[in-house]
Amino acid sequence: xxNSNSPRPKRLWVAAIMNVVVxxxxxxxxxxxxxxxxxxxxVRPTATGAIMSGFLAAFLIATSLLxxxxxxxxxxxxxxxxxxxxxxxLLQSLRLIVHPSEMLPEGSSPQLWANVIRNxxxxxxxxWVFLSAKVVAFLRSADAPT
Numbered sequence: 001x002x003n004s005n006s007p008r009p010k011r012l013w014v015a016a017i018m019n020v021v022v023x024x025x026x027x028x029x030x031x032x033x034x035x036x037x038x039x040x041x042x043v044r045p046t047a048t049g050a051i052m053s054g055f056l057a058a059f060l061i062a063t064s065l066l067x068x069x070x071x072x073x074x075x076x077x078x079x080x081x082x083x084x085x086x087x088x089x090l091l092q093s094l095r096l097i098v099h100p101s102e103m104l105p106e107g108s109s110p111q112l113w114a115n116v117i118r119n120x121x122x123x124x125x126x127x128w129v130f131l132s133a134k135v136v137a138f139l140r141s142a143d144a145p146t
Contacts, residue, residue, distance in 0.1 A: 006141040012068060015129040018122065019064040019082060023057035030054050042103070060085050067130070070142030075130050082126035090119035 030050050033039050045053065060081040066074035093115040096104065129135055 006138050008068070008070075009129075009132070009134040009138055011129045011132060012135050012138065015125055016064045016068040018125065019078070020061050022122065023060040023064075023085065026057040027054055027061075030057075056081065056085050056088075067139070070139060072139035072143045075135070075139055079126060079130040082130075083123060086119045086122045086126070090116055090123070093119065 030045070030053055033044050034050055044050075060078065063074045063078035063081050067078045093112045097109060097112045097116070100109075
């Protein structure tokens with residue numbers, strides 16, 4: 001495990017916790033949707049979609065934790081994973097706003113807009129954190145031999 005001479009920035013705490021919690025909720029929701037009989041078959045994701053979503057969520061969790069622990073190369077992986085994870089969610093909500101489905105309840109547009117805004121904020125937080133000078137300095141000092 002890399003040692004760090006500089007303190008771990010608070011923004012790195014925020015981004016890592018946010019990524020782990022949101023991606024963790026995704027994994028729990030996927031398991032619930034795929035295993036619970038009360039979830040209608042029409043609502044369940046396909047096996048391929050569930051595997052891809054689960055892999056991307058697990059990847060985001062793992063790379064967030066590795067970056068939090070001070071592995072410098074994981075910074076780019078977590079940034080790419082976050083852009084894909086939150087970007088896909090943002091695009092899904094936008095698609096449902098532009099082309100509503102009959103399966104959506106009436107008046108769900110405000111919730112979809114809230115999802116779009118939340119995902120844009122999550123993308124912004126990840127870009128800000130993992131490209132910030134403080135996090136780069138922390139990861140450089142973690143990588144430096146002691």
